[in-house]
Amino acid sequence: MQAHQRMLDPTPNGLHSGESPLLQTLGLTKRYGDFLANDSIDIDIWPKEIHALLGENGAGKSTLVKAIYGLIQPSAGEIRWQGQPIVLSGPSEARSRGIGMVFQHFSLFDNLTVAENVALGLDGKESFKDMSARLEQVSKTYGLPLDPRREVWQLSVGERQRIEIVRALMQDPKFLILDEPTAVLTPQEADQLFIVLERLKAEGRAVLYISHKLEEVKRLCDTATILRGGKKVETCNPRLETAASLARMMVGGEIKEVKAPAGRKTTVPRLVVNDLSLAPGEAHGVRLEHISFELKGGEILGIAGVAGNGQDELFAALSGERLSKDPGTVVIEGIAAGHLSITQRRKLGAAFVPEERLGHGTAPRMKLSENALLTGHAASGMVNHGFIDTAATLKTVDRATETFDVRKAKRDPEAASLSGGNLQKFIVGREILRNPAVLVVSQPTWGVDAGAAAVIRQALLDLATAGAAVLVTSQDLDELAEIADRIAVMFHGRLSAPLATSEATREKLGLLMGGSSLEPKEAAHAIGA
Amino acid sequence: MQLVLEKRAERSNTIALVSPLIAIGLTIVTMTILFAILGKNPLLALHAYFVAPLTDGYSLQEIAVKATPLVMIAIGLSLCYLANAWNIGAEGQFLIGAVAGSWVAVKTQGTDAGAWVLPAMLVLAAAAGALYALIPAICKVKFGASEILTSLMLVYVADLFLDYLVRGPWRDPHGFNFPTTAEFDPVATVPLLIEGGRLHLGSIIALLVVAVAAILLGRTIKGFEIRVVGAAPRAARFGGFNANQLIILTFAVSGALAGLAGIIEVAGPVGHLQPGISPGYGFTAIIVAFLGRLNPLGILIAGLFLALTFIGGEQAQIAMKIPLDVTKVFQGILLFYVLACDSLILYRFKVVFPNRQVARGTH
Numbered sequence: 001m002q003a004h005q006r007m008l009d010p011t012p013n014g015l016h017s018g019e020s021p022l023l024q025t026l027g028l029t030k031r032y033g034d035f036l037a038n039d040s041i042d043i044d045i046w047p048k049e050i051h052a053l054l055g056e057n058g059a060g061k062s063t064l065v066k067a068i069y070g071l072i073q074p075s076a077g078e079i080r081w082q083g084q085p086i087v088l089s090g091p092s093e094a095r096s097r098g099i100g101m102v103f104q105h106f107s108l109f110d111n112l113t114v115a116e117n118v119a120l121g122l123d124g125k126e127s128f129k130d131m132s133a134r135l136e137q138v139s140k141t142y143g144l145p146l147d148p149r150r151e152v153w154q155l156s157v158g159e160r161q162r163i164e165i166v167r168a169l170m171q172d173p174k175f176l177i178l179d180e181p182t183a184v185l186t187p188q189e190a191d192q193l194f195i196v197l198e199r200l201k202a203e204g205r206a207v208l209y210i211s212h213k214l215e216e217v218k219r220l221c222d223t224a225t226i227l228r229g230g231k232k233v234e235t236c237n238p239r240l241e242t243a244a245s246l247a248r249m250m251v252g253g254e255i256k257e258v259k260a261p262a263g264r265k266t267t268v269p270r271l272v273v274n275d276l277s278l279a280p281g282e283a284h285g286v287r288l289e290h291i292s293f294e295l296k297g298g299e300i301l302g303i304a305g306v307a308g309n310g311q312d313e314l315f316a317a318l319s320g321e322r323l324s325k326d327p328g329t330v331v332i333e334g335i336a337a338g339h340l341s342i343t344q345r346r347k348l349g350a351a352f353v354p355e356e357r358l359g360h361g362t363a364p365r366m367k368l369s370e371n372a373l374l375t376g377h378a379a380s381g382m383v384n385h386g387f388i389d390t391a392a393t394l395k396t397v398d399r400a401t402e403t404f405d406v407r408k409a410k411r412d413p414e415a416a417s418l419s420g421g422n423l424q425k426f427i428v429g430r431e432i433l434r435n436p437a438v439l440v441v442s443q444p445t446w447g448v449d450a451g452a453a454a455v456i457r458q459a460l461l462d463l464a465t466a467g468a469a470v471l472v473t474s475q476d477l478d479e480l481a482e483i484a485d486r487i488a489v490m491f492h493g494r495l496s497a498p499l500a501t502s503e504a505t506r507e508k509l510g511l512l513m514g515g516s517s518l519e520p521k522e523a524a525h526a527i528g529a
Numbered sequence: 530m531q532l533v534l535e536k537r538a539e540r541s542n543t544i545a546l547v548s549p550l551i552a553i554g555l556t557i558v559t560m561t562i563l564f565a566i567l568g569k570n571p572l573l574a575l576h577a578y579f580v581a582p583l584t585d586g587y588s589l590q591e592i593a594v595k596a597t598p599l600v601m602i603a604i605g606l607s608l609c610y611l612a613n614a615w616n617i618g619a620e621g622q623f624l625i626g627a628v629a630g631s632w633v634a635v636k637t638q639g640t641d642a643g644a645w646v647l648p649a650m651l652v653l654a655a656a657a658g659a660l661y662a663l664i665p666a667i668c669k670v671k672f673g674a675s676e677i678l679t680s681l682m683l684v685y686v687a688d689l690f691l692d693y694l695v696r697g698p699w700r701d702p703h704g705f706n707f708p709t710t711a712e713f714d715p716v717a718t719v720p721l722l723i724e725g726g727r728l729h730l731g732s733i734i735a736l737l738v739v740a741v742a743a744i745l746l747g748r749t750i751k752g753f754e755i756r757v758v759g760a761a762p763r764a765a766r767f768g769g770f771n772a773n774q775l776i777i778l779t780f781a782v783s784g785a786l787a788g789l790a791g792i793i794e795v796a797g798p799v800g801h802l803q804p805g806i807s808p809g810y811g812f813t814a815i816i817v818a819f820l821g822r823l824n825p826l827g828i829l830i831a832g833l834f835l836a837l838t839f840i841g842g843e844q845a846q847i848a849m850k851i852p853l854d855v856t857k858v859f860q861g862i863l864l865f866y867v868l869a870c871d872s873l874i875l876y877r878f879k880v881v882f883p884n885r886q887v888a889r890g891t892h
Contacts, residue, residue, distance in 0.1 A: 033535070321766055343769035354767060363761035365540060373753060374768040383750045414540065 020083035022047050022206050023068065023099070023175055027077035030063050037063040039230040040077065045175065050197055050207045052217040052238060055227035056250055056449045057420055061210050064227070065177055068208075069101045070094040092123065100173030102164045104180045108152045110284055114163055115148035121167045131170075139166050142196050153284040157184040157308050165196070176200060177208045182216060183475065184307055187510035194220050212250070214243040228252050251450045258457045258482055261465045267297035270469035271318075271350075271438045272331040276338075278317050278324060286310035286493045288317060293488060293495060295469040297437070300460065301498060302484030303473040306513055310493035311473045312355070315442045318471070319352040320345045333437050346378040349437030353427055355446060355473075357420065361427045364416035368408075369393040371415050372400070372430055380434055400429030404455055421452030428456050432463055439463060442473045457483050477509060491515045534876040544874045549820050549831070551873075552866035559862050569849055577848050578841035578859075588844075590727040592836045594798055597731045598623070598790035598807070600832035602814035604742045605783025607823040611746070613759040614776040618665060618680030619787040620811025621687035622658040626788020627795045628691050629657030631802040634717035635699050635710055646716040650792050658788015659781040661687065666780035670773045676780070684811070692804050699802065709803035719797035731793035736829075738786060743825040755779065787811060808839065809857070816864045819871075835860065 021044040030038040038060045045051050055061045066072045068079060070088030078085050081097055088094050091101070108117050115132045122131065132148045139146040144162045152160060161184060168176055178197075182190040197207055197220065211217055217224055217238050224238040226249045233249050248254065272295070278288040288310055295301050305311060316322040318330060324338035331337060332348045342352070352375075358364040362371040372393045376382045382392045400406055404425040408418055415423060424445070431439060444460065445453035461483055464470045473490075474480050480487050486498035489512035496512045511517075557575065564571040582588040602619045609616040630650035637646050665679035692708070701711040722728040746752035758765040758772050765772060790810065799806050817835050821827030842856030 319767070320769075341769055342767065346769070352767070356763075359761055360763045360767055363757050363764040365760055366757065370753065370757070371764075373750075374757060374764060377750055377753075378769060386749050386751060388748055388750055388753060 019046075021045055021080075022082060024080040024083075025064070025068065025077060026080065028064065028067060028074050028079065029076040030060075030067060030072065031075040036230045038067070038074070041227070041232045043225050043232065043235070045206050045208060047174070047204050047206050048201055049223055050201055050209055050221045052221035052224035053208055053210045053227065054212065054214075054217060054224055054246060054250055056212070057447050058229075058449065059227040059250070060230040061227055062179070063230075065101070065179065065208070065210065068094070069099060069177060095123075095171050095173070098172070098174035099177070100168035100171055100175070101177040102161070102168050102179065102181060104183060106160050106164055108160055108163060110153040111151060113149050113151050114146050114155075117152060117163055118148075118167045118170065122170065134170060135166060138170050142166070142169060142199065143192070144196060157306050158186070158189045161185070161193075165193075169200075173205065175206045175208070177210070179210045180212075181209075182211065182213060186306055186513035187477070187506045188514055190216070214238075214246045217246070218243065226250055247450065256451070256454045256458075258454055258461065260461050260483075264298050264465045266299045267467060268334075269294045269331075270297045270333055271295040271440075271471065273318070274329055274331065276314075276317060276324060276329040278313065278322065280313065281316070281322055286313050288313050289493045291493075291495045293498065295438070295471055297467045297469050298464055299486070300464045300470040300472060300484045302480035302487040302501070303471065303490055303495070304477060304480055304487055304509055304513060305473075305475070305490035307475055309490045311442065311490055313493070314490065314495075315352070315354060315440065315473065318440050319350075319354075343378040346375065346434075351375070351431035351434055351436035351439050353431055353439070353441035353444065355442040357423050357427060358416060362415035362423065365414055367412045367414055368397045368418075368426060369412050371426075372396040375430060376434065396430060396433060397426075399433055400426050403433070404429035404459065419449075421448040424448050425452050425455055428459055432459055435466075436463075436468055438469045438471075440471045444472060444474065445476070445479060446474075453479075477506060480504075489513055531880075533879050534872070535879045536876055537874075540874050541877075544870075545822060548870040548873055549822065549827070549867060552820070552863060552870045553834070555866045555870075556859065556863045559866075560859055563855070563858070564851075567851065567855075569851055574845055574849060574851060577845040577851075579837065581844050581848075582837055582840040587727070588840055590723075591840050592833060593732050594727050594729070595836035595839050596829075596832040597729075597735045598794050598810045599814050599817050599835055600735045600829055601731075601738050601790040601793075602783075602787045602811055603817035603821065603828045603832060604738050604825060605779075605786035606814055606818040607821070607825070607828060608742070608746075608755055609779040609783050610818060611759045611823050612755045612772075612775045612779045613762065614666070614669075614779050615677045616662060616665070616680050616780055616783050617677050617815065618662070618683050618811070619783065619814055620807060620809065621680070621684035622662050622784040622787035623791035623794075623807055623811045624684075624687040624691050625661040626654035626658035626791035627802060627806055628687075628694060628791075629788065630654035630792030631699070631710060631713075631795055634713045634796065635802075637717065638711060638714060642714075642716060644716060646714070647719065647796065650717060650796060651789060654788040654792030655785040656788070658791065659785040661788070662780040662784020663777065666777050670776055676776070680780075688804075691802070691806075695803055701801075707803075710801045712801050713796055717796055718800065719793055727798065729793075729797045731790075731797050734789070734793065735832075739825045739829050746825065787814075813839075813860055816860050816867070819864060819867050 023045045025041055025043050027040045027042065028038055029036065029040050041064055053061050067074045070090045070093055115135055118135050119128060119131055135148050144166055146159065146162055146166060161181065181193060185193060200207055209221055221238050223235060225235045226233040228250060238246060273291055273293050276288055276291040280287050286309060291314065293301065303311065317324060320340055320342035324330060327336035327339040329338040332345055332350050335348055337345050337348060354360045363374065373382050373388060376396060382389050394412060397412055406422050406426045406429065408422060418426065428444065444456050457479065460470055460472065472480065472484060481501060484501050486500055487504045487509065488498040489496040489509060491513060492515065499508065561571040561575065564574040582592060602623060606616055606619055630653055633646060633650045633653055661683065664683060665676045668674040668679050669676040695710060696708045699710045701709055704711065719729045719731055722730065746756065754770045755775060757768060758770055758775050762772055795802050795806055813835055817828055817831045821831035838856055838859055842853055845851040846853050
C-alpha cells in the first residue's frame with residue numbers, strides 16, 4: 001500500500017515524471033534489538049535536488065543516512081541506486097558508486113597536512129603530487145579555498161569542514177550527504193556553503209541535507225522529508241511551509257514557547273572576570289586572552305562563537321577545573337576565586353553545566369543518585385562526616401525528576417540509560433535545585449529534543465528571575481536570542497564586548513564570529529591594552 | 530549466521546554476579562582437558578583440587594590461612610584498580626613489609642622486650658609497605674612513569690633485598706647456614722586462634738579489612754571518589770576530585786595492606802624470615818581482586834577459592850604427581866576467563882543472520 005501511495009505522490013516540484021530517482025529507499029527498516037530506529041522509510045532523491053532530512057534527535061536521521069552510505073546494513077527493505085536494487089558492503093562501495101558523505105564530526109588527523117588527510121580518505125591510485133594538484137583545482141573550482149600544505153590543527157572549524165567537503169567532491173559524487181553542516185559555521189560561512197551546494201545542484205548532482213535549522217532548510221532545499229520516532233511523517237516542499245509547520249511535523253505537536261517572566265531585575269555583580277588570560281592546557285588548545293566581563297544577578301549573558309574558539313577553555317577556567325595563578329581573575333559573589341578549586345567555587349554558590357553530558361557532566365555508568373552526589377557533595381548536605389546520605393541523594397533525583405519532567409525507566413537508573421534530553425534536564429535540574437548564585441552552562445540544549453530544550457531554557461530564565469547570574473555558552477544563535485540579555489562572541493580565545501540582544505543582529509554576530517571587529521578603532525585599542 | 534557483541538543499555542547486574550562463576554566453569558572445563566592431556570584422570574584430579582581439601586579440618590584451616598594474605602592484599606589492590614591506578618607490585622610491598630616487621634623481631638630477639646613487639650612489627654610493616662608503594666605512585670604523578678612497570682620491577686628489588694638480609698646480616702648463627710633468621714620470640718609471633726591449630730589472628734584482621742573496605746566503598750564520600758575517578762576521570766575532575774592525590778592514597782593503602790599481610794605471614798604461619806615466604810601471594814591477589822569483582826565481599830569469597838587451589842594443588846601433587854606449576858596455570862587461565870566474561874556485563878552476544886533485504890523486498 002505504501003508503494004502505491006508513493007507512486008501516486010506527485011514529486012513536489014513535479015519535474016521527474018517518467019524518470020527514476022537517483023536514489024530510493026523502499027520500506028527501509030533498521031532494528032536494534034526491540035528498538036525500531038527506522039521503520040519502513042521510503043525516500044526518493046532526484047538529481048538536481050537539495051533534499052532536506054528533518055527530524056529531532058533520535059528521529060532516525062543518522063540511521064537512515066548510515067544505511068544509505070553503507071555503514072550499517074538495513075534489517076529489511078531495499079535501497080535502489082538509479083533504479084537498480086543495491087546492497088552496499090560498506091562506505092567504500094558507496095563512494096565508488098558515487099555516494100559521498102560529509103560527517104558532522106570530522107575524521108581528520110590534526111598533525112597531518114590537508115593534502116595528507118585527503119590522500120588518506122581516497123582510494124589512492126594517483127600519485128600524491130597529482131592528487132595535491134587536483135585538490136587545489138577542486139577547491140578553487142568550488143570556491144572552497146584550502147592550502148594543501150597546512151597542518152589541520154592550524155585550521156578553523158570552517159576550514160576543516162572544507163577539507164571534508166573537498167575530499168568528498170574529489171570523488172566526483174553524484175549524490176552528496178551532509179550531516180548538520182552549518183552547526184559549526186558562522187552565518188557568513190553558511191552562506192558560502194549554500195553557494196557551493198547550489199552549484200552542485202546546477203551540475204546535476206543531488207544533495208541530502210540533514211539539519212534542524214528550519215529557516216535554512218526553507219531557503220536552500222527543494223524537498224524536505226521529515227522523520228519522527230523512526231517513521232517518515234511527510235515529504236513536502238519546505239518553501240510552501242512555515243518554520244512553525246515544519247517544527248510541528250518534527251515534534252508532532254506544538255512546542256511550548258519560552259517566556260521571560262516579568263519583573264526580572266538586575267542586582268549586584270555576582271560573576272566578574274577580570275583580564276583572564278590562560279595558556280592552553282593541552283596541545284592545540286586555545287589560549288584565553290584578556291577576557292573580561294561582568295555579570296549581575298538577574299541577568300543572562302550569552303557567549304556565541306564557532307566551536308573551538310576557547311569556549312571549553314573558558315568553561316574550565318570559570319569552573320575551576322583549571323586554575324588561574326591570579327585569584328582576582330575570577331570573582332564569584334565578591335570573592336576572588338581564580339585560584340580556588342571547583343569544590344570551593346561551588347561552596348561560594350556557583351554551579352556548572354558542561355557541554356558533554358556523558359563522561360563530563362555525569363559518570364555514564366553510575367546511577368543518577370551518585371551523579372547527584374558528584375556535584376552535590378560540596379555544598380548540598382549530602383555528606384555527613386564523610387558518610388554519604390543516600391536518602392538525600394535520592395531526594396535530589398526525585399526532585400529533579402518532578403520539577404524538570406525527567407523521564408526514565410526506574411527511580412534511579414544509570415545516567416547512560418537516559419535519552420540526551422532527559423539526561424540534560426536532570427543535569428540542569430541537579431544544579432538549579434542547589435539554588436546557585438551563579439550558573440555557568442555550556443551548550444544547554446545541544447542534541448536535545450525540542451520539548452526538553454524548551455524546559456531547559458525556561459528553567460534558565462526562571463533562575464535568572466530568581467536573582468541568579470547565568471552565563472550561557474551556545475553555538476545556537478536562536479537560543480541565545482531567545483534567552484540572553486546580552487551576547488558576546490568568542491573568537492581565538494578573545495571575548496568581544498557584549499551587545500544588547502536587541503542590537504545583536506545575525507550579521508553583527510556573524511562578523512564577530514568570523515574574527516572581524518565591528519569598530520576597528522576600539523578593537524585596536526583593546527589589543528594594545 | 531554470525532555472532533556479534535552488542536552493547537547493553539545498562540550494565541547487567543545479573544551477569545556481574547554470574548560472570549565469575551561462568552569463568553570458574555570455563556576454567557574447570559579447560560583444566561579437565563589439560564589433565565587429560567597430561568595423562569591424569571581428570572575426575573580424580575578435580576577431586577583432589579576442589580573436593581579433598583574441603584573434607585578435613587586441617588585443610589580447611591589451611592585454606593583460611595592461605596586466604597588471609599590473599600584477601601588483605603586483594604582488598605588494597607581493588608582500591609587501586611577501582612581508581613584506575615595499576616599497582617602490580619603488591620608482591621614487593623608484601624616482602625618489604627615482612628622485612629621491616631622482621632627487623633623489630635630480629636633486633637629484640639632474646640631480650641625481655643614486652644608485648645609492644647608484635648604491634649610495633651605490624652605498624653612498621655604497614656608503613657614500610659606503604660612507603661615502598663609510594664615510589665611508583667610518586668613516579669607516576671610527578672614524571673608520568675608507568676606505575677605498572679615501576680611497581681612490578683620493584684618486586685625483584687624487594688625479593689633480592691630480603692635474600693641478601695637472610696643470607697647476610699640477619700642469618701641465624703645456629704641455623705646450619707640455611708638462609709633464614711632465627712625463629713621469632715613468642716612476643717613477636719601472631720597468636721593462634723585455636724591452640725595447636727593453624728588459624729591465627731591474621732584471619733580476623735583480614736575480615737576486619739574486608740568490613741572496613743565494604744563500608745568505605747559503599748557508604749563514604751572517599752569510596753565514591755575512588756569509584757568515580759576510575760569510572761569517569763573527567764566527570765571526577767568536574768566533581769572536584771583529584772586523580773593524582775587518589776593514586777598516591779590508594780597506592781599507599783594497598784602497600785600498607787600488602788606489607789601488613791607480609792609481616793603477618795612471617796610472624797604467623799612461617800615463624801621466621803626466609804626466602805620464599807610467598808608463593809606469589811602478591812600476584813595471585815590480582816586474580817583474587819578481579820575474580821571478586823573488585824568488591825570486598827566478592828574478594829573474600831574469591832580469596833578462599835584461590836586458597837583452595839593452592840591447597841588442592843599441593844594435594845594433587847602428593848596424590849597424583851601433578852606438578853605444582855599446574856596451579857599457576859590454573860590461576861592464569863582463571864584470570865583470562867574472568868576478564869573475558871566481564872565484557873558480558875556491558876555487552877551481550879547476539880546471533881545475526883546475513884542481510885537478505887534484496888531477496889525479501891517489500892513488494
